[in-house]
Amino acid sequence: MYRVLHEQYPYAHCELDFRTPLELLVATILSAQTTDVGVNKVTPTLFARYPDAAAYAGADRAELEELIRPTGFFRAKAGSLINLGQALVERFGGEVPPRLKDLVTLPGVGRKTAFVVLGNAFGQPGLTVDTHFGRLVRRMGWTTEEDPVKVEKAIGAMFPRKDWTMLSHVVIFHGRRMCHAKRPACGVCPVARWCPSYGIGETDPDKARTLLKYELAPGAERPPGTPEPVAVA
Numbered sequence: 001m002y003r004v005l006h007e008q009y010p011y012a013h014c015e016l017d018f019r020t021p022l023e024l025l026v027a028t029i030l031s032a033q034t035t036d037v038g039v040n041k042v043t044p045t046l047f048a049r050y051p052d053a054a055a056y057a058g059a060d061r062a063e064l065e066e067l068i069r070p071t072g073f074f075r076a077k078a079g080s081l082i083n084l085g086q087a088l089v090e091r092f093g094g095e096v097p098p099r100l101k102d103l104v105t106l107p108g109v110g111r112k113t114a115f116v117v118l119g120n121a122f123g124q125p126g127l128t129v130d131t132h133f134g135r136l137v138r139r140m141g142w143t144t145e146e147d148p149v150k151v152e153k154a155i156g157a158m159f160p161r162k163d164w165t166m167l168s169h170v171v172i173f174h175g176r177r178m179c180h181a182k183r184p185a186c187g188v189c190p191v192a193r194w195c196p197s198y199g200i201g202e203t204d205p206d207k208a209r210t211l212l213k214y215e216l217a218p219g220a221e222r223p224p225g226t227p228e229p230v231a232v233a
């Protein structure tokens with residue numbers, strides 16, 4: 001199933017814009033309860049205004065809140081970013097640490113965020129168990145675990161470490177495009193033949209095709225020769 005999904009989404013990647021581990025860490029914190037596209041709209045100004053951990057540590061709270069307001073929960077997120085900056089300055093010399101055990105000690109950083117950063121900014125394999133990932137691996141029968149940490153352990157044991165980051169992207173893309181929370185498009189799903197949940201969504205291919213969503217951010221480039229997406233209605 002993974003091989004087929006990988007063939008379907010060979011271009012799957014982290015859609016948050018970033019240039020450094022700190023930028024990805026900040027973007028990932030901001031992405032809670034909102035879309036990557038929404039985060040990418042505020043981060044160019046944010047990253048220019050706060051170029052390093054010390055800048056977040058000493059940020060004017062009202063100004064920071066205003067900059068990140070469009071991402072929602074901006075008060076809590078501003079607090080997390082200031083605390084994050086302070087923790088990085090005080091404990092890690094202002095640098096984002098490249099280890100899971102250090103990352104999860106940072107304010108606002110759980111295992112999911114830590115793995116996003118490890119996998120995408122440090123090139124270390126990481127499984128990102130977000131809502132799409134958990135839903136899909138249960139539907140596809142890969143695990144029955146509900147708890148994200150147990151899901152991570154169960155799936156991690158099934159795949160080589162080198163595949164973890166891409167596996168996360170591919171499964172998340174499939175969740176965005178086809179295997180939606182409410183009405184999965186089972187009738188056009190490339191892994192339907194092996195999926196124990198086939199039929200919980202629309203099985204008529206023509207109707208299922210109308211449910212497909214464009215899984216990449218608007219304007220994102222698709223490599224030549226990869227399957228044509230259907231735009232979000």
Ligand code: SF4
Pocket residue numbers: 139140178179180184185186189190191192195196197198199200201
């Ligand atoms: S068959 Fe349906 S439930 Fe299974 S992975 Fe495909 S879209 Fe999801």
